[in-house]
Amino acid sequence: MTNPLIHLVDDDDAVRRSLALLVGTVGLSVAEWPHPQAFLDGFDRESVGAIVLDVRMPGTSGLTLLDQLLAQGVDQPVIMLTGHGTVEMCRRAFKAGAAEFLEKPVDDERLIEALHECVRQHVRTRERLAADRGTRERYTRLSEREREVLSLVIKGQTAKQIARVLGVSPRTVETHRANLGAKLETDSLAQLIRRFAMLVEDADTE
């Protein structure tokens, strides 16, 4: 996993530089962006980390930028910074999906705590995404009959019951179950159910 990267978007050079120094003291890498548009065009969407946005910027306001980021499917958590936060602005930011809303001048403890939390959250999101992708990929390896068997297994039916439903012998069902375990790379029934129950239910309802 790469080192987490914090994107700082603020048009005020002094504020941005100072915040970068502050964030740097806890060992996080910082990318500074004076222009919202340049940030939107240029930042690495694959990197792990968080985004810090100033609400009041010329051209594109922080809230607009937040909307654009989420519309583009950016999954890095966003921390909003504002000099004068109204309740309305705060509500809008959280509704739009901001992870945190901090007032300037910002307290170092709170900012750093928020950044750590965001990074942790982002790492978890990325891991879950990777796991999901693996599960899906393994599921596609199954044959049509194996998927039927899997569905019934997850519903809690025994080999005999499955054999009756599908009109095959219990031994054939056992064979399918063994193949399933191998293809899906699971060792136990419990693991099988935990990882694939949701996926199978989604597939069945489709």
Add this chain to the structure above:
Amino acid sequence: MASSKCRCLALNAKLTRVTTTLTRNLRWALLWLCATAGLGLLVVRFDIAERREAFQAEARTAHRLLSQRAAQHDAILATLALLDPAPSGDHPSTRLPALYPQVLKVWRRGADGAWPEPSLASAEALSRVSGRPALAAVDAAAGHYDLVLAGSPASFALRIELARWVPWAAWPFAREGAVKADLVHGAQRLMLQPGQEATGWRGGVTPGFVFDKALDTPSQPFVLHVQRATGPAGWPWARLSALAAVLAVMVAATAALQGQRRRRRRAEQLLRLARTSRLNALGELAAGVAHELNQPLTAVIASTQAARRMLDDDPLPQATLNEALTQARDQARRAAEVVARLRRLVERPGDSAAVQPTALGDAVRGALALLQPELRRLALRPQIDDTRATVDADPVALEQILHNLLNNALQAMHAVPAAQRCLQLRIGIESGRGVLRLRDGGPGLTPDVLDHLFEPFFSTRPGGLGLGLSLCASLAGAMGGVLSAQNVAAGGAEFRLELPLTCTR
């Protein structure tokens, strides 16, 4: 091009204004017209009803008089027949016309005599059947008629002249007046007085008053026909014009009152607008200043916090630490620069051109006038003791000071019971300076408040900016005056505004 367009626009605006005024006046005129027409109609109707009543009463009187006279004719004939005077010689009947001027002629026909006119003979026959006098010839053109009573041994006849028949002394109508009176017998019409033909006003709106009634004497079956022409000429024009005048005055007064109220409302709106926009501008300024100061402060705090964290590192990151501290110093300077710029912005140049001789009392009354609604709400009548002082002051600044002081006094009195509320304003000259003392019946000022009263951002009101009195004090100072405050032993606070007197030389 631009100037002509501009002129055109101005003209347009003027036109619109004129049209608005015209429309408004037209509306009032229309209201007046409608009211006058409506009430006038009522007046005319009442007047007509009243005159009709009077006419009917007069016509009844005329009818009674004529009926009495007609009965008299019957009586004369009956008396003649009863007495039956000698057929020749000095017959008393020849003296009758002297007694009764309406009797033109008296005829007597004995058993063998004959009537001079055939109509008398046929009437006598009728009379003999009915047993009462009968009407013979009626001569409408000559204005007389004959009446016959058959009797034995002699029958009598009278020729009666209409003009003398009518008892003019007691006659209710003026002879040359508007009333037309006739006695109608069949197709014949005997004129009593011509009057004016009352066939009705053209269009027949008012056919006039009409009275038709047969006389009470069956022997003389005349129908009294009385008619009085009515119409616009007979309307009570004096009363109608008085009504129109009164209504015009009322409408004009209402219009004037409305106009005044509208103007006052507009003035109040303008005042409110000005105050709001001033507050908005102030809010805008405050927000701008807050942002301008907040940015460097954010940088200062973040840099120093970063620096403090770096102190824990081993080895010390010299270069970064240096950068952080330099950043902090520069940004602190930036904040100071913002403050200096702000001060230059709000600093008023000593504008002595605006200072002019101002009557302190007039300024006070002007400021009070603006607070009338608030004074009414508090049921407060300010006591003004004005011994006259003319001071050198900027009228706008003075108004602002007075408005603020009065507003504060009124605010202070919201908290106390109504009976305790009072507002005393004393204007005079004290040791060569114009002085206004403003005393309220509020709770007074605590020692703590007194100490900080004129400091900026000090306010006892929740949400107050705390700039009012500080502004007043600096405005007074700029005009060479002094604003001070103290508590009054009797309760309440007293503000004292001192300004330089105008040099009379």
